[in-house]
Amino acid sequence: MSWSRGSRGRIVIALERNMKAIQPSSLHLCSLGRDGAPHRCHIKAGFILLLTWAFLLTAIGFFSQFSLKAAVLPGTWYKEVLNQIHSFYVVIEYPSASRNRTIFLAPNSVQQSPTQIPTKTTDMSVHYHIDHPSNYHFMLDEPDKCSQWDPFLILMVPVAPHQLDARNAIRSTWGNESSVQGKAVLTLFMVGLTGGPEAQQQLEEESQQHRDLLQSNFVDSYFNLTIKTMMIMDWLVTRCSQASYAMKVDSDVYINVENLMTLLLAPNTPRENYITGHLMRDRPVVRNKNSKWYVSEELYPEPKYPTYPLGMGYVFSNDLPEKIVEASKKVKGFNNEDAYMGACLKWLGIAPSSPPDPSQFRVYMGQYKRENFLRVITTLLGSPQQLIDIWKDVKRLT
Ligand SMILES: *[C@@H]1O[C@H](CO)[C@@H](O)[C@H](O)[C@H]1NC(C)=O
Ligand SMILES: *[C@@H]1O[C@H](CO)[C@@H](O)[C@H](O)[C@H]1NC(C)=O
Ligand SMILES: *[C@@H]1O[C@H](CO)[C@@H](O)[C@H](O)[C@H]1NC(C)=O
Numbered sequence: 001m002s003w004s005r006g007s008r009g010r011i012v013i014a015l016e017r018n019m020k021a022i023q024p025s026s027l028h029l030c031s032l033g034r035d036g037a038p039h040r041c042h043i044k045a046g047f048i049l050l051l052t053w054a055f056l057l058t059a060i061g062f063f064s065q066f067s068l069k070a071a072v073l074p075g076t077w078y079k080e081v082l083n084q085i086h087s088f089y090v091v092i093e094y095p096s097a098s099r100n101r102t103i104f105l106a107p108n109s110v111q112q113s114p115t116q117i118p119t120k121t122t123d124m125s126v127h128y129h130i131d132h133p134s135n136y137h138f139m140l141d142e143p144d145k146c147s148q149w150d151p152f153l154i155l156m157v158p159v160a161p162h163q164l165d166a167r168n169a170i171r172s173t174w175g176n177e178s179s180v181q182g183k184a185v186l187t188l189f190m191v192g193l194t195g196g197p198e199a200q201q202q203l204e205e206e207s208q209q210h211r212d213l214l215q216s217n218f219v220d221s222y223f224n225l226t227i228k229t230m231m232i233m234d235w236l237v238t239r240c241s242q243a244s245y246a247m248k249v250d251s252d253v254y255i256n257v258e259n260l261m262t263l264l265l266a267p268n269t270p271r272e273n274y275i276t277g278h279l280m281r282d283r284p285v286v287r288n289k290n291s292k293w294y295v296s297e298e299l300y301p302e303p304k305y306p307t308y309p310l311g312m313g314y315v316f317s318n319d320l321p322e323k324i325v326e327a328s329k330k331v332k333g334f335n336n337e338d339a340y341m342g343a344c345l346k347w348l349g350i351a352p353s354s355p356p357d358p359s360q361f362r363v364y365m366g367q368y369k370r371e372n373f374l375r376v377i378t379t380l381l382g383s384p385q386q387l388i389d390i391w392k393d394v395k396r397l398t
Contacts, residue, residue, distance in 0.1 A: 132328050133234030136227065140207045140215035142188065146240035152183035153264060154243045154318075156232045159251040160220055161194040161203055166251040169384030171210065173391040174255040181261045186243075188212050189251075190232050192220025222292070226337040229311075230328050236321040244271065247315040252381055254390060259360060259377045260315065266356070273323075275316035275345065276353045277309030277378075278361040283339065299334035300343070308342025309352050313361065313378035323348050370394060 146154070155175070159166055167175075167189055175187035189212055194200045207213040216231045218224055229248065236246050245264050249255060263269060263276075283305045286293040327344035334340055345352060355361055360377040373379075373394045381387050 132333075133230050133325060136216045136218050136231060138214060138216055138235070140204065140213045141239075142211060142214065143239050145186065145188070145211070146242055149184050149186050151186040151240070151243045152245065153185045153261065154236070154240055154246045155185065155187040155255065156236070156246060156248050157187065157189045157251050158225065158228045158232065158248070159189050159191060161191045161199060161215075163251055164206065165384045167206075169387045170251065171212070173387055174257050175212075177257040180257045181265060183261060183265075185257060185261075188214055190214045190216070190228055190235070192216060192218045192224065192228060194220070223335050226333050226335060226340045229337040229341065230325065233321040233324045233328075236318060237325055241318065241322075243318045245315060246318050246321065247313060248311065249313040249378065250311060253312050254373065254376070254379050254381050254387060255313065256373065256377055259375070263356065263360075263377065264315070268356070270317060270353070272317050272319050273350050274353060275309060275314060275320060275350070276355045277314030278312065278358070278363060279307055279352055279354060280305070280310055280338070280342075281307045293336055295334045295336055299332060305336070305339040306342040306346035307352055308338050308345070310361070310363070311338035312363065312380055314341075314352075320350070323350070
């Protein structure tokens with residue numbers, strides 16, 4: 001179902017079948033304006049209403065299939081409905097943006113009953129691909145960038161080749177922070193293959209101009225984000241081992257580099273085997289084949305993922321990339337790159353750390369308030385223009 005709220009943005013709530021329970025307790029969603037103007041946010045109440053609606057619609061769908069049973073056993077049908085729902089996600093759709101943002105919000109605990117475990121089929125095409133970096137090479141590279149800059153912190157941004165607007169917004173905002181609290185910071189973008197020679201030509205020109213693009217020879221698709229993440233790790237190992245910390249950060253987020261630096265320079269922050277961000281715990285593996293997050297049992301047999309940091313932005317000590325690349329030889333790849341990171345970390349015996357202040361890694365900020373953006377480390381945004389507008393407002397001298 002979908003819910004329109006004016007022309008600014010649309011929030012689509014989607015319910016998949018086969019979910020045990022919905023626990024949106026910590027969810028605060030807001031429609032984010034594209035002009036950086038104050039964003040209205042009545043979502044908490046609205047969201048509950050939406051959930052009710054979604055529930056009713058699901059119930060109606062279910063009802064139409066099992067109307068007899070439901071009519072006979074009026075007290076039990078809703079329980080059946082809940083048993084049928086497997087995962088819950090929210091799509092944030094912006095009219096101005098070239099992409100939607102979809103967040104996986106599966107419940108924290110799902111106990112699958114034996115009847116719900118899907119039977120293995122042999123006819124389905126098995127999504128198997130090799131994620132280890134040794135299978136790919138760099139077509140665009142900046143091999144000397146780190147020896148020139150000697151960065152303390154390097155921000156690595158996976159982005160699709162066509163998302164020039166996102167890259168330019170970052171270049172003029174947090175990507176342009178080259179020295180923070182006396183420490184050098186560097187921002188680089190990682191892309192896969194472009195659609196054709198013309199797009200490749202444009203990308204090469206962009207690379208000449210900005211010298212901040214890394215390109216590797218894998219098909220750039222949502223499904224292949226695990227490869228992209230592993231190529232980021234490989235690049236850090238082979239071209240930037242001198243950096244102390246690195247952050248994998250998505251192209252549609254706000255980063256407060258000042259606050260990030262404060263976290264990294266704090267005396268208690270470990271210098272090795274450290275990774276932190278918005279931690280996802282006990283996430284069930286989506287087995288619904290129609291889902292964007294579907295991962296087959298062949299690729300990942302366990303019912304739940306190990307704890308992993310949400311991919312919008314996680315920061316780690318720069319000794320980890322080498323260990324993760326090593327782990328990726330042993331841990332079978334699957335198409336949920338954040339969870340795959342969790343699987344590699346688990347194999348290494350390294351537990352992701354909770355940030356000292358977890359509220360600094362926020363999925364959504366809600367209504368725009370300057371003081372919130374002064375406090376956080378990272379949060380998701382709606383569009384490149386919004387990043388530019390918010391940046392201007394945050395950076396202004398009061
Ligand atoms: C965003 O999602 C809607 C449906 O939820 C779809 O119709 C639209 O094409 C999507 N837009 C993009 C850019 O993917
Ligand atoms: C980056 O910041 C410098 C000043 O520190 C400024 O001159 C330059 O125009 C900025 N670059 C972009 C792309 O905004
Ligand atoms: C992922 O990348 C590999 C290597 O380029 C390619 O063979 C495969 O088709 C890609 N998969 C998808 C779904 O894009």
